[in-house]
Amino acid sequence: MEINEFNEIKAKTLRKNLEAVVFDMDGLIFNTEWIIKYSWDIVGKEMGFENFGDNIFNTLGMNHNQRKEYFREKYGEEFEFDKFTERYREVSSLYMEKNGIPIKKGLKNILEYLKNNKIKMAVATSSSRAFAMDKIKKVGIEKYFDIIICGDMVTKSKPDPQIYIKACDELKVNYNNCIAFEDSPKGIIAADLAGMNPIMIPDLIKNAPSEVEEILLAKFESLDEAIDFIENKII
Known part of the structure; x- marks a missing residue:
């Protein structure tokens, strides 16, 4: 189904009274x-694996421990996950130091829009707090967020809703009156289980499984498109 057709159908089931927007981070x-996929390919090749970056399609939304379990199940208990993690972060950090940390199209616009409309904002990411805050501070957007919830601040990871429930609870808002922006199926499921309204902005995965797309409030190519949706349909 085309994105515009999808949104025309889903717009009929909107929930009103938007209180907060919670953002996933990577993607x-x-x-x-x-960049992560690129660094996995490089480090995987160093370790003797071809097309290692393709694993990212199976691990989007996972926290550190989930990824560790995934790789050891696939490549064996002898797989040196910690060594791999340290090395790929080194490769990706070097790339971003040289080229900058790329932000998604429309990010600054939607952050300003939500701030001007006094909508609370949070981040809910499976990444560790040290890793997340380093990037958020480097691009200067920490001022927009009321709270930032990271993977090492919860005991369960997406698709479990714990991280989104924690974000909404700390914001002191009603789950039903919140939007969650996500790019991965696991994140979409987590937001829906928390009682939120998930909106998909596709990244590496362009289309979620049909049963996941059914629970979306909307789906857009960019965050800029989401501004128009919020302006015309919710606020």
Whole structure:
């Protein structure tokens, strides 16, 4: 189904009274998932694996421990996950130091729009707090967020709703009156289970499984398009 057709159908089921917007991070705030895939390919080749970056399609939304379990199940208990993680972060950090941290199209616009309309904002990412805050501070957007919830601040990871429930609870808002921006199926499921309204902005995964797309409030190519949707349909 085309995105415009999808949104025309889903717009009929909108919930009103928007109180807050919660953002995923990699692939949603930052255009970095492809950099991670690139670094996995490089480090995987160093470790003797071809096309290692393709694993990212199976691990989007996972926290550190989930990824560790995934790789050891696939490549064996002898897989040196910690060594791999340290090395790929080194490769990706070097790339971003040289080229900058890319942000997603429309990010600054929607952050300003929500701020001007006094809508609370949060980040809910599976990344560690040290890793997340480093990138958020480097691009100067921490001032927009009331809270930032990271993977090492919860005990369960997406698609479990814990991180979104924690974000809404700390914002002191009603789950039903919140939007969650996500790029991965696991994140969409987590937001829906928390009682939120998930909106998909596709990144590496262009289309979620049909049963996941059914629970979306809307789906857009960019965050800029989401501004028009919020302006015309919610606020």
